[in-house]
């Protein structure tokens with residue numbers, strides 16, 4: 001992203017923070033109207049929140065999964081490091097399992113090898129080592145592959161598609177289905193980069209808005225698009241002859257099934273394809289719904305799984321501050337502000353509305369903060385994250401939904417301005433782990449501060465503590481004095497005070513003294 005577009009993004013972001021902050025004093029009816037107007041950012045996204053401070057909707061969630069995935073692609077500059085072993089389940093357990101340590105071993109066309117090296121890939125990633133020989137084997141093999149975002153799945157299936165097409169045949173031979181228009185474009189970019197030295201192979205996008213003349217027969221060998229348009233192009237409009245397809249890729253299956261209708265459309269496309277068409281399905285997660293979908297799309301599959309690196313709370317000290325209401329939490333945060341900015345901090349709120357309010361209030365107090373909110377367009381969010389990752393901002397205020405899955409390694413302090421809860425208001429242990437776990441990544445020490453402002457949030461905290469106490473040693477320290485906080489924060493951050501294996505429980509009197 002260009003630096004000048006940054007300045008613009010920050011301006012818009014600040015404007016948004018202020019306008020959102022000012023909404024808090026208005027009546028509810030006005031609030032909704034103003035939210036839509038105030039955002040040059042993305043009014044559609046803003047409207048889905050519904051005004052409630054403790055609600056997130058399913059719609060939010062599915063929209064967000066796709067946005068999240070795009071965001072991850074935009075901010076990623078290289079492979080995610082994963083030292084976990086690859087788990088392989090072969091369709092035929094007796095057939096030998098090949099894995100490669102170099103791209104040369106794959107006997108790629110020279111143009112493609114040049115493309116791969118041109119992208120700066122020196123050797124296959126962990127998942128590519130096993131997935132590529134399977135995908136390139138003759139006869140073709142079906143594959144279901146699951147690994148965390150950023151581990152090299154897209155590059156792998158792009159290479160497979162480019163390897164399988166015959167450029168002399170001027171008709172579609174590979175279909176790739178993505179959950180959204182933007183994600184399809186991102187994959188298209190990879191095809192263009194990798195196929196840079198193979199210009200005979202052409203690509204076309206089956207996305208809404210790409211209107212073709214009726215009766216046209218596509219000549220491009222690779223078609224990438226969203227399920228609805230792809231289905232229309234294969235059936236109603238007949239731009240594609242599905243019987244000639246050799247490779248069918250279904251990318252981001254977990255995101256796909258979160259969107260109503262995508263699952264059925266994908267299955268309908270798949271049913272039109274010939275029996276010997278190679279089916280490839282990729283997903284970052286593998287919950288039961290994804291797995292059920294995968295089995296319907298990919299018959300007789302080989303299965304590859306690369307587990308996520310385990311997140312742990314071992315190296316993180318966890319504290320809580322007891323307050324009476326949101327305003328007190330804000331005051332407490334202001335008191336802590338100087339200390340937390342010794343390092344970098346992320347502050348999590350439950351809703352966009354609170355995040356906007358908090359960022360606005362902190363700015364008004366003269367604190368420099370960045371806001372990452374669902375109201376922003378994905379490109380703007382990517383710019384905010386990049387800036388934070390580069391250390392240009394010290395404090396990032398965000399919502400849980402917005403920051404899910406985003407890795408910023410250098411964060412040392414996480415503040416839960418609101419405790420994480422699920423849609424039913426129960427403790428969201430997984431989110432707690434993801435929020436906090438990021439601070440202690442790669443053996444580094446981290447600090448987590450939970451802000452408690454009611455009996456309910458105390459109860460949530462207790463239940464989270466109970467949950468993790470079973471499998472981890474968690475330390476919650478309770479204290480009232482802000483001087484104590486200064487001491488904790490500055491000592492642990494500046495002098496590496498905390499030891500990874502220290503597990504003392506310090507119980508001090510409840511209550512928070514807010515200094516003027």
Ligand SMILES: Nc1ncnc2c1ncn2[C@@H]1O[C@H](COP(=O)(O)OP(=O)(O)OP(=O)(O)O)[C@@H](O)[C@H]1O
Nearest residue numbers: 077078079121123124125149150151152153154155
């Ligand atoms: N073998 C490799 N060597 C070096 N970099 C690679 C290699 N394979 C992929 N990459 C790079 O790593 C990053 C992540 O790869 P890729 O997008 O293929 O991952 P992914 O698993 O598909 O992620 P997502 O699920 O988010 O799409 C990209 O920047 C890509 O260019």
